[in-house]
Amino acid sequence: MADVFQVRIGVRGYELDIQGHVNQAVYVQYGEHSRWQCFHAAGIDAHVLVGAGVGPVVLETTIRYLKELRDGDEVDVTTEFVWGEGKTFRVEQDYLRADGVPVAKLSSVCGILDRQSRRLVADPAARLREIATDPAVLGLLA
Known part of the structure; x- marks a missing residue:
């Protein structure tokens, strides 16, 4: 299994709330950014997903x-995929x-949506393993 994926993000002034700390919604954006960077490291980008007819949800x-977190801070956001049985998986950050x-x-329940049927794919780990160039980044063995 690969090491836990990590991205460093610098806090920007426009992300602050009236208390002078990072607005709560920005944490979700940081998590989303780290998840997408993890997908990219695995060889999966938007073009690959569209071509495969699927997308993460x-x-x-x-x-x-x-x-x-305050202005000028830097934060490391880790992303670890936790695979189980069924149509969903967890992403722990x-x-x-x-x-x-x-x-x-941040803990999320996620799935892989079949873009045509608008339903979750039955085995998201298998589907991502098929399209990734480096599935180990996602915690998947090749």
Whole structure:
């Protein structure tokens, strides 16, 4: 299994709320950015997904805020896919400030949508393994 995927993101001033810390909705965007970067590292981009007739969907997201992020901070967002049985899988993400302080945890239930039938594919791990050039990045053995 591959190491946990990680992306560093710099906090931008326009992402702050009136309290001077990162707005809660931005954490979701950071998680989405890290997930897409993980897909790219696995060799899957939007063109590959469209060509395969599928796309990732988020069905549920839970965020636990631990510490605030402020202007000028950098945050490392990890992305780890947790595979099980059935049509859904989990994506677990930890947010660590560059100094190592945990600031948030994001957990999502996801699936892979068949873009024609508008239904979740039966085995998302198998489908992504088929189209990835490096499925290990997604926690999948080739």
